[in-house]
Amino acid sequence: MAARRHVEIAGAGFAGLTAAAAFAQRGWSVRVHEAGDRLRTAGAGIYIYENGLKVFEAVGAYEAATRGAFPGRAREMRDDADNTIARIEWPVDGPMRMFSIVRQNCIDALAAAATGAGAEIVTGSEVAGAEPEGMLVLANGRRHKADLVIGADGVGSPVRDSLGLMRSFRQLPDGAIRLLVPRTEEEREGAETQNYIEYWSGRRRLLYTPVSDDAVYLALLCPVADTDAQRIPIDVDLWTRTYPHLEHLFPRIGDRGRWDPFVVIRLKRWSRGRVATIGDAAHAMAPNLGQGGGCGMMNGLALAVYLDRHDDIPAGLAEWERGERPLTDHTQRISTIYGWPGSWPPRLRAWFYDFAHKNPWVERQRLRTATHVPVGWTPDRAVARN
Numbered sequence: 001m002a003a004r005r006h007v008e009i010a011g012a013g014f015a016g017l018t019a020a021a022a023f024a025q026r027g028w029s030v031r032v033h034e035a036g037d038r039l040r041t042a043g044a045g046i047y048i049y050e051n052g053l054k055v056f057e058a059v060g061a062y063e064a065a066t067r068g069a070f071p072g073r074a075r076e077m078r079d080d081a082d083n084t085i086a087r088i089e090w091p092v093d094g095p096m097r098m099f100s101i102v103r104q105n106c107i108d109a110l111a112a113a114a115t116g117a118g119a120e121i122v123t124g125s126e127v128a129g130a131e132p133e134g135m136l137v138l139a140n141g142r143r144h145k146a147d148l149v150i151g152a153d154g155v156g157s158p159v160r161d162s163l164g165l166m167r168s169f170r171q172l173p174d175g176a177i178r179l180l181v182p183r184t185e186e187e188r189e190g191a192e193t194q195n196y197i198e199y200w201s202g203r204r205r206l207l208y209t210p211v212s213d214d215a216v217y218l219a220l221l222c223p224v225a226d227t228d229a230q231r232i233p234i235d236v237d238l239w240t241r242t243y244p245h246l247e248h249l250f251p252r253i254g255d256r257g258r259w260d261p262f263v264v265i266r267l268k269r270w271s272r273g274r275v276a277t278i279g280d281a282a283h284a285m286a287p288n289l290g291q292g293g294g295c296g297m298m299n300g301l302a303l304a305v306y307l308d309r310h311d312d313i314p315a316g317l318a319e320w321e322r323g324e325r326p327l328t329d330h331t332q333r334i335s336t337i338y339g340w341p342g343s344w345p346p347r348l349r350a351w352f353y354d355f356a357h358k359n360p361w362v363e364r365q366r367l368r369t370a371t372h373v374p375v376g377w378t379p380d381r382a383v384a385r386n
Ligand SMILES: Cc1cc2nc3c(=O)[nH]c(=O)nc-3n(C[C@H](O)[C@H](O)[C@H](O)COP(=O)(O)OP(=O)(O)OC[C@H]3O[C@@H](n4cnc5c(N)ncnc54)[C@H](O)[C@@H]3O)c2cc1C
Pocket: 010, 011, 012, 013, 014, 015, 016, 033, 034, 035, 036, 040, 043, 045, 046, 047, 048, 125, 126, 127, 128, 152, 153, 154, 155, 157, 158, 176, 178, 219, 260, 261, 262, 278, 279, 280, 281, 284, 285, 287, 289, 290, 291, 292, 293, 294, 295, 296
């Protein structure tokens, strides 16, 4: 009988935990190293589209991840004068589901799927790098040999950097403050507040997203050069002047929030020897399609499927990248393009989004990722809808 294979994973975010669950469920022994002292996620809320929901189904995390989540129905884009310039609808019982979810629920659900299948998660374990022969190196100097090492350690990935995989690291001109605020009774009852709403004002943007019965996810976007708008605690007067019609929102924010500039990462290749990179470490992208986490999870699941078929790890990694990378590259490109109008004059921007949402070819490009069936998902994994 072949020996049980072992994988060491750096990072317990969306990508690392999905891979941990998928490998453990295929009989591998799995250890995840998380630098934080507990499993905690930054970024407050998240949109998970049909492709990401299928990954949850494939690893058995769907029910826990979506419990209490908000099923998306419509997303509106409003101009500086609060007029709707574009509207997208998702019929709740349609073929393409999407949910907005408190991020921590997703992390907890993926961690439960991973540990339930036998994966070990070690918190407070900082990774310093990796060696292509299959060695994970910790910051405390300890070294762990494995059949496979995975760098799922986010944008600043020491695993990726220790292997010299970076082709380009590009900081985009915008970033966002993200946070959760309690959802009021009025917002729970109101017709308008059942939708996702993206409010534009000059180069600033506010994204209003209910994520549960009790919580609303707010993303306040602005150019990196707009230093007053990215201050935390937020400048209530500045944001109220920007959005007088949303003045009720800002005093509720208090000192919540975290600022992140948007980053696009492209690698020469996703692996070297017995070490692979997944998630933001490999392909951080602009958030305009809401697919960074979805792609990270799809690639983490697919990695387990491809390598489970291959005794030769480097050959399996090459086949995995050939299979998965074209869709990720496409998603990065389209997500960047959807951010371009942010710096355009308001009328041109309104024209772009209106055109984009009405043009079937453009819509197909935008939805290619969401409608993709992830490798590793099969119809028998589908969770019945209610
Ligand atoms: C404003 C904004 C909005 C977004 N909205 C969406 C959305 O709606 N939908 C979507 O799908 N995606 C969205 N994304 C993208 C999504 O957040 C990321 O793609 C996703 O979180 C990446 O997951 P990851 O597991 O690769 O990395 P991370 O979530 O960064 O996880 C990496 C983990 O590794 C740990 N770590 C780091 N360094 C080390 C180390 N040296 N040793 C050990 N552990 C380490 C970290 O503590 C962390 O737990 C958005 C991004 C932004 C910026």
